[in-house]
Amino acid sequence: xxxxxxxxxxxxxxxxxxxxxxxxxxxxxxxxxxxxxxxxxxxxxxxxxxxxxxxxxxxxxxxxxxxxxxxxxxxxxxxxxxxxxxxxxxxxxxxxxxxxxxxxxxxxxxxxxxxx
Amino acid sequence: xxxxxxxxxxxxxxxxxxxxxxxxxxxxxxxxxxxxxxxxxxxxxxxxxxxxxxxxxxxxxxxxxxxxxxxxxxxxxxxxxxxxxxxxxxxxxxxxxxxxxxxxxxxxxxxxx
Numbered sequence: 115x116x117x118x119x120x121x122x123x124x125x126x127x128x129x130x131x132x133x134x135x136x137x138x139x140x141x142x143x144x145x146x147x148x149x150x151x152x153x154x155x156x157x158x159x160x161x162x163x164x165x166x167x168x169x170x171x172x173x174x175x176x177x178x179x180x181x182x183x184x185x186x187x188x189x190x191x192x193x194x195x196x197x198x199x200x201x202x203x204x205x206x207x208x209x210x211x212x213x214x215x216x217x218x219x220x221x222x223x224x225x226x227x228x229x230x
Numbered sequence: 231x232x233x234x235x236x237x238x239x240x241x242x243x244x245x246x247x248x249x250x251x252x253x254x255x256x257x258x259x260x261x262x263x264x265x266x267x268x269x270x271x272x273x274x275x276x277x278x279x280x281x282x283x284x285x286x287x288x289x290x291x292x293x294x295x296x297x298x299x300x301x302x303x304x305x306x307x308x309x310x311x312x313x314x315x316x317x318x319x320x321x322x323x324x325x326x327x328x329x330x331x332x333x334x335x336x337x338x339x340x341x342x343x
Contacts, residue, residue, distance in 0.1 A: 147328075155335055
């Protein structure tokens with residue numbers, strides 16, 4: 115058990131809808147990263163939050179947004195859902211020193227998003 | 231840009247067999263290299279890492295050596311067990327300003343008793 119929890123774990127949406135995924139980080143961690151994993155692919159970096167500020171973003175459109183709360187938990191929001199958004203979404207927490215990445219991430223359970 | 235190429239799966243081995251999962255990378259600068267593992271029904275977890283050339287990462291009987299000359303980080307284990315059945319991901323970190331890992335596509339390993 116990593117202490118990282120995600121919710122919801124399974125959800126079904128239709129095109130154009132909006133979704134919010136939530137992640138609680140491991141105690142003592144100050145950084146949350148979000149990844150998308152399409153079927154048969156490795157995880158792709160969406161963005162990261164370090165001490166409530168976005169600190170790095172992958173190649174995802176602006177309709178993917180997020181935030182981090184003072185307790186370091188985080189949300190991922192996806193607007194105007196498209197069929198290609200069907201994927202696993204992974205949240206990971208870590209402890210960074212002054213925004214210096216280590217690559218040592220603690221992942222929770224995934225969220226399965228299905229678009230009908 | 232950065233990329234990781236992993237050995238195509240799935241891989242099926244008998245218990246106690248020798249395991250190699252190949253991983254090569256392309257990156258700017260001097261990345262750190264990782265192997266993550268995903269056991270059935272669980273989230274990804276870090277298996278081992280190496281931060282500079284010629285470093286060897288090891289954990290749970292698995293080893294991988296950071297080879298800068300061949301840009302490789304192959305995963306090896308001398309004698310696999312049924313409990314090693316999982317999906318293995320090779321990854322790199324080249325921008326140390328954040329936790330943007332670049333992952334390979336994963337290799338599914340099944341060990342038969």
